[in-house]
Amino acid sequence: MKRAEEILAALKNGEEKAFKTFFSEYHDVLVLYATNILKDVDAAEDVVQDCFMNVWENSLYDNLSNGLDKYMFHLVKNAALNELRGSKRREARHEKMMAEMPVVEMMKEDEQTEIDILYTTINQLPPERRRIFMMVCAEGKKYQEVADQLQISINTVRTQLMRSLKFLREKLKEQMFSILLFCWKKVKIRF
Structure with a gap:
């Protein structure tokens, strides 16, 4: 059984320690992944932390049968892309207002x-x-x-x-x- 599957099984059993383990094992690599998309370490940290909080608070792991690690990478990728689009929209609005x-x-x-x-x-x-x-x-x-x-x-x-x-x-x-x-x-x- 892979490590991510073990953690997923423990999470489904309600073991809080499992989430801490999952966080510590995947946090840095997910931040690196998000930084590659956003080109900003602080923004990447925020995105990854928000994703972990979302998974924990909403028990999103309950519906997974396997692939918790893949799910987190997918979640972080989408959140990072949304952050990137949002910052570009904010910049465009600001430039438009400045021009006016x-x-x-x-x-x-x-x-x-x-x-x-x-x-x-x-x-x-x-x-x-x-x-x-x-x-x-x-x-x-x-x-x-x-x-x-x-x-x-x-x-x-x-x-x-x-x-x-x-x-x-x-x-x-x-x-x-x-x-x-x-x-x-x-x-x-x-x-």
């Missing part, structure tokens, strides 16, 4: 006031939320980097970032919120 925006030559005095308002609003965020927001948006760190540095889960990073963006959208005029998003264009903010 008027060119700004010099910052005027009243524009300086808008930037002050922007930073004042950002400073109204709760300290931890503001810290996560600045690490992702201003410093350009990946979600996983922030999670590791702050010793929190990646889902907490996502949740806090989404709450920050919701707060800023509500507090700022629509135009100023758009300016905020364009200021940090190179950062992948996942909606």
